[in-house]
Amino acid sequence: MKKLLAIVLALMMLALPTLVLADGELTLGSWRTEDGEAVGALLAKYEELTGVKIVYQPTVSTQYNATLRQQLDGGIGPDLFYSRTYSGGAELCENGFNVICDEIPGVKENFTATALEGFTDKDGHIFAVPFAAVSHFVYYNKTIFADNGIEVPATFEDFLAACEKLKAAGITPLANGIAGNWDILECVLCSMVPNYITAEERVAYETGEKKLNDEVWLRIFEDFAKLVPYLPETYASIDEEQADMMFTLGQAAMVIDGSWSYSAVSDGVDAGFFSFPAPEGYAAGFSLHPDFGIAGNAASAHPEEVKAFLTWLASPEGAKIAAEVIPAGFLPLINADVAPEGSIISEMNAAAEGKNADRRFVWNMLALYDTYVSELNAIVRGEQTPAGAVDVINAAWEAELAK
């Protein structure tokens, strides 16, 4: 309790600067403390163009939701703030804290339905301007691939063959593990799913029209189980951070991780990436998950400036400048070619070309999140079969739908 109190007091201290801002300056709340420099550059550019000064005010990610909520309640919320996607972001809007973005010019025109879906609340209002999405990739060590004569695999079968070859050569093929309790689902399974299920089919699973233990899901889980022998022996002690560490130390040839980890995994390694390959006979999919948007505070003292900034972000010109400064791995959501030539972002965008993009399937079925993680863990440990796992998951979802 005492510790908690100390944290709360510290947060209150952090909130203080909002009270001493110069008149006419706007604030932008965020959970990405590591992006100060990048976003600062974006805001400086905006000030140059319009003369409006916006100050970046990040809070640690894990405390962001609670802090933002308290600030908004107390009437000292930032004028603009990073918005989570789906229920996490919609919750604030449903409580009247957000500027409704339906009427912001460009929002409806410049973004795809998939992008907007992540930023639409129960009443159909758009609560933030879509900003960036994340994807998942298989990162590979180019040197190890070349030394073993391995090409970037085009199909899941090639992928397994490459793993087998690496394993035979005494190299751990994949660095992923289960200690983190989230990346085995979000990075590994979620990067496989779009290869088997399109966005329309996903909705059918969400509504219960299709069963989560049908032959498609059984196939996904069977294919997942085929990866298990290629995980490190020490999988039970490896989380995302340590998987990246193994990869950069050359202890594993590949790691399946999020696009946001690009700079971490390419640190000191000649790393390439490809999106998780589809099995033969399946149309390749691509995981593109809306990660954050920028929302306006409905109670801001500068409503006009807030709207102007949101409009700018929703325009190709604004998005282009944003794309130049945001860290590698965050993919712009705007329907325009804004990625700087030759950048990692454009390379990642190219990986998506011609593929069915969809977001992480589990996001409309969050009640299942835990079940998915524990069933995947059990498969990795050899305590569960793919057929058993999909049955457990289906039963859990049927129970949830019946509520």
Place this chain on the structure above:
Amino acid sequence: MTMKPKRIPALQGGKSIKPGGIYWMRYVIPAMLFYVVFMAYPMLDSIRLSLYEGTAGAREFVGLANYTRLFTDEVVSKRFWNAFGNNWIFFAYHMLLQNALGILFAAILTNKTMKGRQFYQTLIFIPCTVAVLVTGYLFKIMMNPQWSKAPLESVGLGFLVHSPQGWLGDHGTALSAVSLVSVWQWVGIPTMMFVAAFQSIDDDLIEAASIEGANPWQQFTRIRIPLIIPVIGMVAILTFVANFNAFDVIFAMETPEGAPDYATDLIGTLFYRYGVAGQHPVGIPEPGLGSAISTTIFAMLLCGVIPVLVKTQGKE
């Protein structure tokens, strides 16, 4: 000229200094104020909060719904009882191992023939001064066979590796491994308290006992231990309270989810997930449910602490 001594009420039996008066009140007020504002009020407010749902602003009175959910909801109650059970195991390690070691170390350190007492005392206490996040992270790396297998085998300690899953990845050993790290780190605190307690025992007693023919073991069990019972009781209470509030060592070594598969989930991490951070990946905290957890634990701690207090501190 005789000066009439000035009457100083406080010294000359002004009514406020009467035995049984409440003159002492004014000395207590600063501490009391501090306690009320920073301890009692937040605690009572957290009890109030447990009757509400939603976050600040959209808070709604729901009566005992949070408690009903805590004990009847399939997932929440399963997690709660799992964390509760784990906490007892975690506590048992500290109570039985850490405190027993504390007494043992203290007995050795206060032995008259002991050389270099300061040195060993410092050595035992050093881990307490290092942040848990640091030691936890170091042990996490050390216990991970991915990094430690080769170095350990090269010095002939390969048997310490356990299995490819590692101590922290195996359901059966994870909680014990984390508990032992915590015991290692905090054993200095009870040791210090027991050293102080043993030192406060009058040498005459021990001398008299040895003249009467008591051997060292009898002196230890019949004289030294009974004389430090109040300290043992205090240490037991502190251990009890600290362990039911434990959070950081699990956070550092096994993520706030109590990996693997909730095998190391404690009340502290459970409370953090529900009440403070929100469950991944939605991240919407439920302060009401969190408060219900902390209030329940508060009540349980009270039930545990009061009998121990009465039993060990009553004689004073």
